[in-house]
Amino acid sequence: MAADLNEKVDRYQRLLEKALEKAEFIPIENSHMYTAASDFYTMAKAYYEDGMHFLKMNDPVNALACFSYGHAWLDAGAKLGVFIVDDEKLFTI
Numbered sequence: 001m002a003a004d005l006n007e008k009v010d011r012y013q014r015l016l017e018k019a020l021e022k023a024e025f026i027p028i029e030n031s032h033m034y035t036a037a038s039d040f041y042t043m044a045k046a047y048y049e050d051g052m053h054f055l056k057m058n059d060p061v062n063a064l065a066c067f068s069y070g071h072a073w074l075d076a077g078a079k080l081g082v083f084i085v086d087d088e089k090l091f092t093i
Contacts, residue, residue: 009060012067015090016048019074022091024084037082044073 023041027033047070054063075092078085085091 005060005064009055009064009067012064012071013048013051013055016044016051016067016071016074018087019071019090020045020048022085022087023074023077026082026084033082036080037077040073040077040080040082044070044077046070047073 020041023044025034025037025041027037047066051063051066051070054060054066074083074085077083078091
């Protein structure tokens with residue numbers, strides 16, 4: 001059975017929103033790795049905002065893509081070690 005697009009968009013939007021709330025920077029300020037953490041977080045947040053824009057434009061396909069890409073930035077940052085994460089449902093840890 002195929003997944004319902006709207007349900008999937010809602011689920012991914014909520015996952016990214018929660019992940020943005022939970023991702024905590026590890027590196028010390030003014031370090032190269034802090035800059036990397038900031039860049040990864042900024043990209044994730046920008047994709048979240050883009051996804052919300054696409055939802056308002058009634059474009060769930062692009063919204064889903066944005067929420068997925070945004071979450072991927074946070075997962076990559078967690079794997080790199082620039083975020084403290086402790087939720088296996090929100091992050092690949």
